[in-house]
Amino acid sequence: MSEEEYSEEEEVEVDEYVAEQVTKPTEDHAKRSRERIDIQDGEENMTEAGKAMLAAKKRLEEDDAAKLQDYEDRRRLEREREEEELRILKEKQEQRRLQREEEEREQEERRKAEEERRKAEEEERKAKLEAQRKQKEEEKKKRQQMMGGGMPFAVGTPTGGRNFILPEKKKDQSEKFGNIVQAKQEMGMTKDQREEAKKNFVAQVMKQLGDLTSLGGSELKAKLKEMHNRICKLEAEKYDLEKRLQTQEYDLKELNERQRQINRQKLQSKGMDPNSANSRYPPKVAIFSKYDRQIDRRNFNERKSLYDKKKRLSLLSKCSTAPNNFRI
Numbered sequence: 001m002s003e004e005e006y007s008e009e010e011e012v013e014v015d016e017y018v019a020e021q022v023t024k025p026t027e028d029h030a031k032r033s034r035e036r037i038d039i040q041d042g043e044e045n046m047t048e049a050g051k052a053m054l055a056a057k058k059r060l061e062e063d064d065a066a067k068l069q070d071y072e073d074r075r076r077l078e079r080e081r082e083e084e085e086l087r088i089l090k091e092k093q094e095q096r097r098l099q100r101e102e103e104e105r106e107q108e109e110r111r112k113a114e115e116e117r118r119k120a121e122e123e124e125r126k127a128k129l130e131a132q133r134k135q136k137e138e139e140k141k142k143r144q145q146m147m148g149g150g151m152p153f154a155v156g157t158p159t160g161g162r163n164f165i166l167p168e169k170k171k172d173q174s175e176k177f178g179n180i181v182q183a184k185q186e187m188g189m190t191k192d193q194r195e196e197a198k199k200n201f202v203a204q205v206m207k208q209l210g211d212l213t214s215l216g217g218s219e220l221k222a223k224l225k226e227m228h229n230r231i232c233k234l235e236a237e238k239y240d241l242e243k244r245l246q247t248q249e250y251d252l253k254e255l256n257e258r259q260r261q262i263n264r265q266k267l268q269s270k271g272m273d274p275n276s277a278n279s280r281y282p283p284k285v286a287i288f289s290k291y292d293r294q295i296d297r298r299n300f301n302e303r304k305s306l307y308d309k310k311k312r313l314s315l316l317s318k319c320s321t322a323p324n325n326f327r328i
Contacts, residue, residue, distance in 0.1 A: 103233065 189197070206212075215223065264274040276283050296303075 100236075 209223075212220065212223065260278075263278070267274045267277050
């Protein structure tokens with residue numbers, strides 16, 4: 001085959017391929033058009049049962065679409081509600097944090113003021129005691145001078161003081177152990193006495209609060225709000241202390257367990273038994289050897305032969321010097 005014939009065949013194949021690709025989309029379009037026409041003709045030519053089934057199918061699809069849309073709407077509303085609740089909780093948390101910081105700051109200020117007041121009272125008390133001591137010393141010196149000037153031959157110490165010692169007055173033991181005595185008294189109180197003590201304590205607290213009967217409605221509301229805030233604060237402090245106690249107990253248990261494991265490893269490295277070493281009882285001490293006591297496993301004949309006379313004499317005859325009692 002020559003090159004010209006080969007090129008002509010290639011050109012023919014290319015033309016056929018191009019014509020096929022051009023006519024293919026038109027064929028697909030015509031096919032889809034025929035299918036739509038067939039569906040329309042089928043709907044027109046469909047029986048009542050087929051039309052009912054088709055309508056039911058369409059209604060089912062519409063119901064599914066409506067349910068899906070309803071679910072999406074409800075899910076969107078629920079998500080918005082959750083986001084709103086989360087935002088409100090975050091705002092409350094931030095407000096609570098700011099409130100706690102303000103309360104801690106006020107508490108710190110009150111503590112500092114109380115500490116300063118206590119120090120001032122302590123210094124004032126010390127100054128007062130020092131002034132009283134100096135006044136007593138001055139009065140004492142004046143009396144000594146007066147006594148020394150009025151009685152030149154008075155017997156006394158070289159400094160003019162007293163020549164005798166007063167016995168020290170014993171302190172009352174009830175002052176030293178006042179809380180113990182009070183606790184014993186409370187333990188020995190009857191039910192009526194405890195009720196009376198409770199009433200007295202409540203009356204004392206009410207006395208600190210003041211006369212509530214003379215307060216108006218707004219003042220009572222303010223007082224109730226103040227007491228409620230105080231109770232909330234005390235409950236919050238109680239909760240914090242309980243949580244801190246739980247954390248400290250857990251840490252203490254963990255540290256104790258870690259210490260036991262370390263001691264156990266140390267004893268094992270030394271070749272000792274950790275259980276016996278950590279026991280509350282001392283280790284068992286063997287006072288005799290296990291080889292001291294052996295069970296006699298000979299039968300009766302073997303043991304009886306030991307007391308046989310002939311056997312005994314034969315055994316003794318082997319000796320160089322037998323006792324007189326056994327000689328015949």
